[in-house]
Amino acid sequence: MTVPQPPEPIPGARLLFSLDPSVSHLNHGSFGAVPVVVQRAQQRLRDEMESNPLRFFTQGLVDRIAHTRRHLATFLGADPDGTALVGNATTGVAVVLQSLGLRAGDEVVTTDHGYGAVTFSVERECRRTGAVSRTLRVPLAASDEEVVEIVRAGLRPGRTKLLIIDQIASATARLFPTAAVAGVAREHGVPVLVDAAHAPGMLPTTVASVGADFWVGNLHKWAYAPRGTAALVVAEPWRERIEPLVVSWEQEAGFPGRVEWQATLDYTPWLAAPVGLFALRSLGLDRVRAHNAALAAYGQRVVGDGLGVAPADLPEPGGPTLAMRLIPLPPGVATTMDAAKELQVRIAERLAAEVAVMSWNGRGWLRLCGQVYNTPDEYDRLAVRLPTLLALR
Template sequence: MSVPPPPEPITGARLLFSLDPAVSHLNHGSFGAVPIVAQRAQQRLRDEMEADPLRFFTQGLVDRIAHTRRHLAGFLGADPDGTALTTNATTGAAVVLQSLGLRSGDEVLTTDHGYGAVAYSIRRECHRTGATHRVLRVPLTATDDEVVQIVRDGLRPGRTRLLVVDQLTSATARLFPVAAIVGVAGEHGVPVLVDAAHAPGMLPASVRSIGADFWVGNLHKWGYAPRGTAVLVVATPWRDRIEPLVVSWEQDSGFPARLEWQATSDYTAWLSAPAGLYTLRSLGVDRVRAHNAGLAAYGQRVVGDALGVPPADLPDPGGPTVAMRLIPLPAGLATTLDGARALQTRIAERLATQVAVTTWDGRGWLRLCGQVYNTPEEYQRLAFGLPGLLVQR
């Protein structure tokens, strides 16, 4: 079966980034790439900060942060009063976990598609409080209805104090029906934290429409913001209970300022985030989403064909705007975290290509992303060189 054609490129988009042209950057989902306009906006803010630090930090900075927060919340379809800026999704999840007041006998429920760093945070909080962490197994091929039923069957009302579910999973590029899951959990009185690390900029869903108790997403991936820019959105009943990981001078101001203000932190990434969104809007949000999803699908087929993976065995991400795709690796490869990291490094060093290699359900997977700075030829070069590299144990 022939590979479908790639999408039409977005002319000039590659020139908006300062990425090394000698490397194929096919892993936007891990650390993103900051457009030059956002880099320059951040540098101007850093210059302002260093020119007069006392003035920068003490005259209007809280208001500038609040203005940025409202701008980002508007883009995400979130309530600005319930939105707080934070550094990344993992930090936002940690804030929620330590604000719950977990006790012995409580449990935090997740799926086996959850992000590893969030799982570490859950385990630490459970160890500290005596709560337990229980994991639901969700097959990669499960339908949305099956996923919802698995969650429904796994809830333990009165004991399950929090359900953590990914909107778009990092390890498996799986799109979860989070609005339906939130509805089911709400019927049983179980609050939900949606880990939407990859959603802002890639997925069109409004945060309000999901209705989660807590929703956390990164702007520094698909939203083109400088790294260290994320938001935690909290439903009204929980806002007074949210406490920062470190108490500082805005503590008495309540949420969200008490969470955002961390004294001498560098706030320039947050303040320049609108410049990243400006780039996305200038290119056309819907146009970028369609291009990136189409290019990731093209790359998946090209590389999958080179590895002898039938199209039927290439996982479907479950949505037309998902710009990350998985390819199963040959049996025995990257079955551990260390093995996955080693293979990812080998691909980077020998093929000059940055990809993500993940381990899930006892198997190694290659995760490819599509972004406006990528070209079909980059996936073709990976497809040409990867089979030979994989046989070199």
């Protein structure tokens, strides 16, 4: 099989970012990259805040946040009245968990593709309340229909108080059929929380079409917002039950204000986030999505070839639309979290390439991303140099 052709670069896109040109930044999915125009917009907001902090925080800030929220919710296809801005997806998950009122005998169901920090949050809430957590095993190559049936068989009506499912799993780049899963959960009377950390900006799917009780997604990954910008979307029946992690002066305002307002929090990332959407739309939203997905597919194939992985063994659990791809590492490599972290650092230091190395189900995986600032030769160089590095372990 031939290697897929890389996409044509988007003219001028690389110049929008202030990334170190001596490094191949192939891990956009972890912390994103903020366009220079967004950095400058946020700095202007910081300057405004520091020129008169009292005026910034007390004269109209709540209204400015609400205006920003409406703008971002519209982009996401979500109800602005049911959307609260939060710092990141993990924070949104924690807000939902502590608002459920879990008790002894209740259970929270997740999958083995879940994000590690979310797993920690579930475990902590279960320890605090006496509830239990249960993990469903979902094979990486499972079809959407098989995923739905695994979930259907794993729910326990009356006992399962929450199902958490990823829209795109961080560890495996797996795209889950969230709308179908949410439908099955509704049939069983089980509320669903969709961890959509990677969805905003990458997927065209609207929040409303997912049909989840709770949805949380980061805008600082694929939607070019400053870090610390995420949205928690809550279905109408649940909104009055949602409580913030810390009570502050907007507590009596109800949801979403009571969740958003945290007094001296730095709100400049949220207020600058619409500039990120402007930058994304200026490049062409569909164009960026297609470019990034095609480039990630190219990178997966050439690096896979470099490691001797047959094309048939390269997983495509997310389909052709995702800008994140997995490559299996040789047996025995990065089989633990500590080993994966160590290898990721070695690749960064010795190959000047930032990648994600994952350990999932006892196997090491390399996760590559595609973004408008990346070029095909960055993946080509990694394909040539990585096998030698691995041979020296």
